[in-house]
Amino acid sequence: QVQLVESGGGLVQAGGSLRLSCAASGRTxxxxxxxxxxxAPGKEREFVAAINWSGGSTYYADSVKGRSxxxxxxxxxxxxxxxxxxxxxxxxxxxxxxxxGTELVLNRGGYYYWGPGTQVTVSS
Numbered sequence: 001q002v003q004l005v006e007s008g009g010g011l012v013q014a015g016g017s018l019r020l021s022c023a024a025s026g027r028t029x030x031x032x033x034x035x036x037x038x039x040a041p042g043k044e045r046e047f048v049a050a051i052n053w054s055g056g057s058t059y060y061a062d063s064v065k066g067r068s069x070x071x072x073x074x075x076x077x078x079x080x081x082x083x084x085x086x087x088x089x090x091x092x093x094x095x096x097x098x099x100x101g102t103e104l105v106l107n108r109g110g111y112y113y114w115g116p117g118t119q120v121t122v123s124s
Contacts, residue, residue: 002026002098002113009094009118012086016122020081022096022115030054030074030100033105036081038092038120044093045108049081053102064090086122093117 008020020036031053039045049060049070058070064083072079079096097111105111 002029002032002114004096004113006094006096006099006115006118009120011121011123013120014086014088014124016086017082017084018086018120020083020094020096020118020120022079022081022093024077024079024098026077028100029077029100030099031100032098033103034070035097035099035105035111036070036079037095037097037108038090039095040089040092043092047108048094048107050104050106051079052104055112057104059104059106071110083120086120088122088124091120091122093119 004026006022035050036048051058051070055072065087069082095117096115098113099111
């Protein structure tokens with residue numbers, strides 16, 4: 001089992017940057033696929049980015065592609081989401097998720113473990 005805790009959220013002006021972190025417990029983090037999702041008020045939780053076990057494969061939602069980078073440090077049991085050129089529509093609670101396995105996982109239902117989330121607010 002894996003426990004996940006996100007950090008790095010906050011209030012930022014449009015055009016600014018944030019780096020979200022997700023720290024995972026457990027000795028087998030390196031064989032987990034990881035993902036980031038977000039949920040804005042009144043909306044469904046949506047996919048943001050995913051990374052495979054090694055970090056060699058990544059995938060992004062069109063809404064963040066070119067502005068965000070997902071990465072992982074398996075030695076630190078941590079996955080990151082660097083977000084640049086933030087827009088007010090990026091405002092949401094951001095969640096990281098994990099699933100045992102080596103492949104990318106793009107759908108919300110494919111993840112087994114979730115963190116409590118971190119709030120990102122982008123002001124205009």
